[in-house]
Amino acid sequence: MATPDQKSPNVLLQNLCCRILGRSEADVAQQFQFAVRVIGSNFAPTVERDEFLVAEKIKKELIRQRREADAALFSELHRKLHSQGVLKNKWSILYLLLNLSEDPRRQANKVSNYATLFAQALPRDAHSTPYYYARPQTLPLNYQDRGTQAVQSSGSLGSSGISSISMCALGGPAPPPQPLLPGQSHQTLGVGDCLRQQLGSRLAWTLTANQPSSQTPPSKGTPNAVSRSMTRSRREGETGGAVEITEAALVRDILYVFQGIDGKNIKMSNAENCYKVEGKANLSKSLRDTAVRLAELGWLHNKIRKYTDQRSLDRSFGLVGQSFCAALHQELKEYYRLLSVLHSQLQLEDDQGVNLGLESSLTLRRLLVWTYDPKIRLKTLAALVDHCQGRKGGELASAVHAYTRTGDPYMRSLVQHILSLVSHPVLSFLYRWIYDGELEDTYHEFFVASDPTVKTDRLWHDKYTLRKSMIPSFMTMDQSRKVLLIGKSINFLHQVCHDQTPTTKMIAVTKSAEPPQDAADLFTDLENAFQGKIDAAYFETSKYLLDVLNKKYSLLDHMQAMRRYLLLGQGDFIRHLMDLLKPELVRPATTLYQHNLTGILETAVRATNAQFDSPEILRRLDVRLLEVSPGDTGWDVFSLDYHVDGPIATVFTRECMSHYLRVFNFLWRAKRMEYILTDIRKGHMCNAKLLRNMPELSGVLHQCHILASEMVHFIHQMQYYITFEVLECSWDELWNRVQQAQDLDHIIAAHEAFLDTITSRCLLDSGSRVLLNQLRAVFDQIIELQNAQDAIYRAALEELQRRLQFEEKKKQHEIEGQWGVTAAEEEEENRRIREFQESIPKMCSQLQILTHFYQGIVQQFLVLLTTSSDESLRFLSFRLDFNEHYKAREPRLRVSLGTRGRRSAHM
Amino acid sequence: MVSGRGTRASVSAAANLNAVRETMDVLLEISRILNTGLDMETLSICLRLCEQGYNPEALSSGIKELRKVPEALKALKM
Numbered sequence: 001m002a003t004p005d006q007k008s009p010n011v012l013l014q015n016l017c018c019r020i021l022g023r024s025e026a027d028v029a030q031q032f033q034f035a036v037r038v039i040g041s042n043f044a045p046t047v048e049r050d051e052f053l054v055a056e057k058i059k060k061e062l063i064r065q066r067r068e069a070d071a072a073l074f075s076e077l078h079r080k081l082h083s084q085g086v087l088k089n090k091w092s093i094l095y096l097l098l099n100l101s102e103d104p105r106r107q108a109n110k111v112s113n114y115a116t117l118f119a120q121a122l123p124r125d126a127h128s129t130p131y132y133y134a135r136p137q138t139l140p141l142n143y144q145d146r147g148t149q150a151v152q153s154s155g156s157l158g159s160s161g162i163s164s165i166s167m168c169a170l171g172g173p174a175p176p177p178q179p180l181l182p183g184q185s186h187q188t189l190g191v192g193d194c195l196r197q198q199l200g201s202r203l204a205w206t207l208t209a210n211q212p213s214s215q216t217p218p219s220k221g222t223p224n225a226v227s228r229s230m231t232r233s234r235r236e237g238e239t240g241g242a243v244e245i246t247e248a249a250l251v252r253d254i255l256y257v258f259q260g261i262d263g264k265n266i267k268m269s270n271a272e273n274c275y276k277v278e279g280k281a282n283l284s285k286s287l288r289d290t291a292v293r294l295a296e297l298g299w300l301h302n303k304i305r306k307y308t309d310q311r312s313l314d315r316s317f318g319l320v321g322q323s324f325c326a327a328l329h330q331e332l333k334e335y336y337r338l339l340s341v342l343h344s345q346l347q348l349e350d351d352q353g354v355n356l357g358l359e360s361s362l363t364l365r366r367l368l369v370w371t372y373d374p375k376i377r378l379k380t381l382a383a384l385v386d387h388c389q390g391r392k393g394g395e396l397a398s399a400v401h402a403y404t405r406t407g408d409p410y411m412r413s414l415v416q417h418i419l420s421l422v423s424h425p426v427l428s429f430l431y432r433w434i435y436d437g438e439l440e441d442t443y444h445e446f447f448v449a450s451d452p453t454v455k456t457d458r459l460w461h462d463k464y465t466l467r468k469s470m471i472p473s474f475m476t477m478d479q480s481r482k483v484l485l486i487g488k489s490i491n492f493l494h495q496v497c498h499d500q501t502p503t504t505k506m507i508a509v510t511k512s513a514e515p516p517q518d519a520a521d522l523f524t525d526l527e528n529a530f531q532g533k534i535d536a537a538y539f540e541t542s543k544y545l546l547d548v549l550n551k552k553y554s555l556l557d558h559m560q561a562m563r564r565y566l567l568l569g570q571g572d573f574i575r576h577l578m579d580l581l582k583p584e585l586v587r588p589a590t591t592l593y594q595h596n597l598t599g600i601l602e603t604a605v606r607a608t609n610a611q612f613d614s615p616e617i618l619r620r621l622d623v624r625l626l627e628v629s630p631g632d633t634g635w636d637v638f639s640l641d642y643h644v645d646g647p648i649a650t651v652f653t654r655e656c657m658s659h660y661l662r663v664f665n666f667l668w669r670a671k672r673m674e675y676i677l678t679d680i681r682k683g684h685m686c687n688a689k690l691l692r693n694m695p696e697l698s699g700v701l702h703q704c705h706i707l708a709s710e711m712v713h714f715i716h717q718m719q720y721y722i723t724f725e726v727l728e729c730s731w732d733e734l735w736n737r738v739q740q741a742q743d744l745d746h747i748i749a750a751h752e753a754f755l756d757t758i759t760s761r762c763l764l765d766s767g768s769r770v771l772l773n774q775l776r777a778v779f780d781q782i783i784e785l786q787n788a789q790d791a792i793y794r795a796a797l798e799e800l801q802r803r804l805q806f807e808e809k810k811k812q813h814e815i816e817g818q819w820g821v822t823a824a825e826e827e828e829e830n831r832r833i834r835e836f837q838e839s840i841p842k843m844c845s846q847l848q849i850l851t852h853f854y855q856g857i858v859q860q861f862l863v864l865l866t867t868s869s870d871e872s873l874r875f876l877s878f879r880l881d882f883n884e885h886y887k888a889r890e891p892r893l894r895v896s897l898g899t900r901g902r903r904s905a906h907m
Numbered sequence: 908m909v910s911g912r913g914t915r916a917s918v919s920a921a922a923n924l925n926a927v928r929e930t931m932d933v934l935l936e937i938s939r940i941l942n943t944g945l946d947m948e949t950l951s952i953c954l955r956l957c958e959q960g961y962n963p964e965a966l967s968s969g970i971k972e973l974r975k976v977p978e979a980l981k982a983l984k985m
Binding site: 012013015016017034058061062067070073074077078080081084085087088089092093094095096097098099100101102 | 926929930933934936937938940941942943944945948949952953954955956957958960961963964966967968970971972973
């Protein structure tokens with residue numbers, strides 16, 4: 001149409017309206033008003049005025065639509081345009097064209113339009129809102145639900161969205177059917193409303209009625225969303241009695257439910273612990289179901305929230321728990337972020353009613369899709385929360401770790417992230433413990449527990465224990481024991497050994513700072529990273545500890561000293577001591593004084609090789625008098641003692657020392673028997689010559705000898721057994737283990753094993769009580785023999801003496817010229833001799849009884865030996881009865897030994 | 908013919924007119940490629956409005972809205 005060059009804008013606008021609407025000027029008054037306001041309202045554009053940018057956009061759009069040829073064409077045209085230089089405001093027109101452009105393949109891009117919508121911070125059209133709100137009120141509203149399907153809906157769908165499914169494409173009269181009309185078929189109720197609110201159809205409010213819903217092909221895509229809220233319509237008066245809930249209202253409710261707040265229609269039902277849509281609401285089943293499905297998210301959120309809220313009030317929850325709650329909070333924050341985006345989307349729709357097409361508004365379906373990933377996350381978190389109820393500390397970490405064992409990589413990465421946060425406190429405890437030996441664990445979360453009531457002397461054994469429940473599942477038992485040991489060693493060094501060497505010197509491996517990402521790395525290479533650190537710390541610390549113990553406190557030296565003195569290792573010293581002590585110890589126990597005995601001890605030390613020991617050791621050697629029972633001689637109460645203190649006392653604890661003393665007692669007794677028998681032998685030697693002149697005694701003496709020999713053999717074998725089989729072997733083993741020990745626990749264990757072995761082999765444990773009693777009985781017999789022998793010798797020697805005296809006297813008399821022997825003297829002498837000779841059979845019988853008794857006891861002993869479980873004892877029985885002397889007499893010993901060389905205990 | 912606002916007296920009227928015509932052709936082509944649905948006259952009006960400095964965003968939204976009216980009216984009549 002030919003117009004003058006310069007036209008006023010209004011006129012232009014009017015012309016525009018005429019053109020577009022296809023009607024005469026008169027009719028377009030309304031629209032014209034409207035257009036004026038729209039167009040005139042915003043003079044300044046919100047987008048940058050860059051022509052090239054716009055051209056690029058256009059090209060991109062074309063390319064996106066896979067119309068590269070057109071894109072090339074456009075470039076060409078643009079170039080031409082540019083070269084012509086006719087237009088001043090190229091940007092403007094290009095922008096306009098871009099806005100008005102439509103993608104022929106509109107339906108595919110619906111969802112992507114959403115993205116663009118989201119991405120834009122500002123609305124494309126900055127219209128003043130009241131205008132749009134005002135409009136509907138001028139027109140009557142009509143809700144007819146089934147209304148406005150098909151064409152109408154398609155018309156209304158063609159809203160002024162940015163990328164609209166414009167029905168007026170290409171200016172054609174009949175809009176092509178929109179195949180993607182959202183599944184109206186399943187929405188019986190809520191649909192009608194949604195259609196009303198398109199601004200375009202505001203002019204056509206009355207059209208509601210008669211669109212058969214069947215016209216719309218059902219679709220599976222995004223539903224015909226309610227872009228306008230129901231509330232606005234409600235404001236304008238409601239028709240229809242029952243409360244209908246539109247999808248929009250549901251969406252709003254759902255958004256509240258997502259945060260755990262009850263919506264208008266969807267409320268939490270505590271009885272069933274789920275969200276339910278109010279029963280009386282008129283809602284299609286599918287909507288209801290979808291709403292309930294979405295409400296699950298709210299339920300999950302509530303669960304997690306409840307947990308974190310509860311826990312934050314709990315003071316004794318501990319560090320691990322706090323970090324767990326913090327991790328949960330972080331996740332919830334992300335969730336809230338999503339919710340706020342959704343909310344803003346809803347707001348946007350409210351505010352910008354006009355411009356958002358249905359495809360860019362929130363629907364339940366869209367929510368379903370968008371919240372799918374968050375739902376999985378929340379589900380995982382809720383499962384974690386459930387699993388971790390009531391746990392704290394290392395247990396909590398274990399619980400979280402259990403959840404990392406899943407095949408789903410998404411879940412695994414989520415849980416691993418949480419795990420790394422949660423285990424950070426545990427790891428920091430751990431590192432502090434193994435590098436500094438410090439334990440600051442107010443909430444009892446760490447798996448090493450410290451008992452504050454324990455004093456330093458029991459530090460090693462009792463003060464630190466493992467709290468097994470708190471061991472996280474990513475640490476093995478072995479590792480946790482090592483950890484305990486390391487910290488214990490450090491504390492031991494600090495407190496007991498008074499070694500304040502800072503840890504850094506001790507440990508060659510420098511401790512690196514432990515940032516949280518270390519924890520994350522840890523779980524990618526779990527075993528090795530941990531193991532390496534712990535092992536390194538363990539080796540260094542233990543080595544250092546052992547060094548200190550050996551060098552500064554001479555632990556091994558003391559161990560050897562124990563062997564020498566308490567276990568009678570230093571033979572010459574013991575022998576000398578016994579020699580010196582003999583006259584003292586035969587006295588009754590009550591008459592003994594400790595200082596006397598100590599003096600004797602010192603004498604013994606000085607006189608033997610013991611003097612060359614270090615004074616430190618000799619200082620600790622002492623005499624101890626055991627409790628006195630009535631009738632005890634000194635032999636029964638005497639004992640040596642070795643004082644231990646400081647770090648040594650950790651290895652040689654009081655129980656150990658008491659074991660040592662018991663063993664000493666046993667060994668001392670055995671030694672004493674040996675000693676006695678040597679005395680007896682000595683007596684034999686000495687007196688044999690003297691008594692050769694008394695032939696009548698020879699029988700007795702012979703018997704004595706025999707018995708003594710038997711006893712000597714017995715004691716000899718016992719001593720052999722004790723010395724070699726028991727002491728030497730065990731000591732060797734102990735020494736080897738101690739030399740190879742890697743930490744103090746090993747030494748303590750080896751030492752205790754040593755003591756156990758000795759104790760049981762020396763028949764001192766409870767199982768061998770019977771044997772021990774037998775042995776004691778044997779010893780008693782030996783003492784009896786000694787006594788008897790002494791008596792015999794005394795009598796014999798006295799007799800000898802008398803006879804010699806008699807002879808002397810006779811000689812003297814003869815020398816004096818008298819009768820050598822008077823009749824009376826002779827008579828007396830003969831009487832005496834006869835008396836003596838009569839006493840001999842008594843002696844004989846006494847000895848015989850003794851022998852018999854002794855042999856009986858020994859046989860019993862042998863029987864018990866052969867049934868014992870210890871092999872070396874069984875071998876002892878062989879040695880004791882090497883020539884089957886006892887076997888001949890004891891029928892029980894003749895029973896065959898069975899396959900294992902052992903007689904059964906029941907015979 | 909629409910006379911483009913950008914031309915000034917320095918160019919001869921005929922050349923000017925030619926240039927303008929060409930520009931319009933180009934623009935029409937572009938508009939066709941982009942499927943805007945604008946015919947020549949509407950396009951020229953829009954062009955003039957834009958050249959006068961109106962906000963193209965507002966303009967485009969207005970046009971879109973206006974486009975919806977006929978359909979609505981049509982449906983109304985039905």
